[in-house]
Amino acid sequence: MGAVKGAKAKRMPRAVRERQMMDAAVQTFGRRGYRAASMDEIAELAGVSKPLVYLYLNSKEELFTACIRREADALIAAVQAAVEPGLAADRQLWAGLAAFFTHTAENPYGWAVLHRQARTHGEPFAADVAVMRDAIVAVVTGLIGAAAREAHRDQELADRDVAGLAQALVGAAESLAGWANEAGDVSAKEAAGTLMNFAWMGLGNLMRGESWSHSR
Numbered sequence: 001m002g003a004v005k006g007a008k009a010k011r012m013p014r015a016v017r018e019r020q021m022m023d024a025a026v027q028t029f030g031r032r033g034y035r036a037a038s039m040d041e042i043a044e045l046a047g048v049s050k051p052l053v054y055l056y057l058n059s060k061e062e063l064f065t066a067c068i069r070r071e072a073d074a075l076i077a078a079v080q081a082a083v084e085p086g087l088a089a090d091r092q093l094w095a096g097l098a099a100f101f102t103h104t105a106e107n108p109y110g111w112a113v114l115h116r117q118a119r120t121h122g123e124p125f126a127a128d129v130a131v132m133r134d135a136i137v138a139v140v141t142g143l144i145g146a147a148a149r150e151a152h153r154d155q156e157l158a159d160r161d162v163a164g165l166a167q168a169l170v171g172a173a174e175s176l177a178g179w180a181n182e183a184g185d186v187s188a189k190e191a192a193g194t195l196m197n198f199a200w201m202g203l204g205n206l207m208r209g210e211s212w213s214h215s216r
Contacts, residue, residue, distance in 0.1 A: 002125060018056050021046045025057075026067045030109025034064055034117050036123075068118050068125060071110035072132035078103040081137060087149035090200055096139060097195055101188035104177040117177055133170065142165040169199050 012020075018082065024046035028037045039060055041048040057063040083092045103150030104111040144162050151168040175196055180186040 008074040014056075017097045020068060021048060021053055022063075022067060025063050026071060026113055027109045029067055029117055030065060030112035033120075034060075039063075063192065064113075064118075064125065065128060067110075067113055067130045070108065071114050074107070074110070075100070075103050075114070076132060076135045079139060082144070083139060084144060086184050089143050090196075091147075093140070093200065094192060094196055097192040098141070098188055100136075100173055101177055101180065105181060105188050105191075108181050111177060111181060113148070115174060137166050141168055144169075165199075169195070172199065 020040070025037075027041045028045060032041075035062075039053055042063070045052045046053070053063070062150050076098045079096050082095040084095065085092075087095065107209045114129055118129045141162055144165050148162070172195055176191050180188075180191045193210060
């Protein structure tokens with residue numbers, strides 16, 4: 001049985017075999033963490049030998065970095081693909097959030113790698129996650145700025161306010177995705193709706209020029 005499996009593995013195209021190893025690595029890192037995960041376990045889950053994993057991906061650190069970058073690219077692509085430029089700003093934000101929560105729910109190990117594992121081990125891993133986060137923040141910043149323009153206010157939200165709101169919204173989405181995945185019974189639409197109710201209703205007040213002040 002093992003010989004047949006090995007023969008099939010040798011005939012498998014490199015891209016397919018590499019994807020299979022990456023899938024196994026993401027699952028292992030997401031479930032066990034970077035330090036506890038072993039290359040033996042990853043190789044066994046992928047159905048290949050450990051030397052083959054090293055041949056394709058050189059080291060455990062490089063494999064983990066490759067997992068982070070793949071999962072980050074996939075998440076960014078999912079969010080960007082969902083945001084249709086022709087829609088109103090709130091519908092674009094809703095679509096982006098729904099895509100974000102759908103992707104993190106459907107890829108819980110990938111999200112665990114990005115949200116928990118990579119951030120707990122510092123450089124160079126955290127830097128790759130920061131690149132992903134900056135890309136998502138940029139999308140949200142554009143949507144909030146567009147919402148301000150749609151409101152036809154005489155004075156739009158200041159760039160600093162828009163940037164801060166985008167950071168806060170993305171941070172809330174990250175925390176909510178972690179909670180939703182752990183809860184196990186929260187749908188992507190429910191999570192997106194919760195965040196829209198929390199954030200967009202407040203943004204609506206800002207668009208109307210109504211802001212909270214500590215001096216009241």
